[in-house]
Amino acid sequence: MCRNIKPLFNFSPPATDEDIRAAALQFVRKIAGTRKPSRQNTDAFEVAVEEIFQSSKRMLEGLVATTPPRDRRKFEELKRLRFRKAEAR
Template sequence: MCRNIKPLFNFEPPATDDDIRAAALQFVRKIASTRKPSKQNTDAFDIAVEEIYQSSKRMLEGLVATTPPRSRARFEELKRLRFKKASER
């Protein structure tokens, strides 16, 4: 999976539509092996992003959390610390 796609479920504050759309775009870019599609492929690319966005949104709305929401800020802080440690090696 693409490292740029961040977890979206069970966070406070909750994921926004922009977060979900960004994850869908990253996913499509990854499986299409391109950051920007050619003019011929733009429609297929855009349709895929929209379908994955809609599907992801429905899934996130349907999931039930069994634990308290995690702090988005704390999650990002820990991620930065892990990256810093890994780059020091």
């Protein structure tokens, strides 16, 4: 899976539509194997992003958390620390 797609469920603050759309875009880019589609493929690319965005949003709205929300800033900081440790090796 693409490293740029972040977990979006059960965070405080909650994921925004922009967060969900960015993850959908990264997913479609990964599947298509291209960052920017050709003119002929633009419509199919944009439709896929919108469908995945809508589906992901419905899923996130339907999920039920069994634990307290995690702090998004702390989560991102821990991720950066793990990355720095891995780079130092």
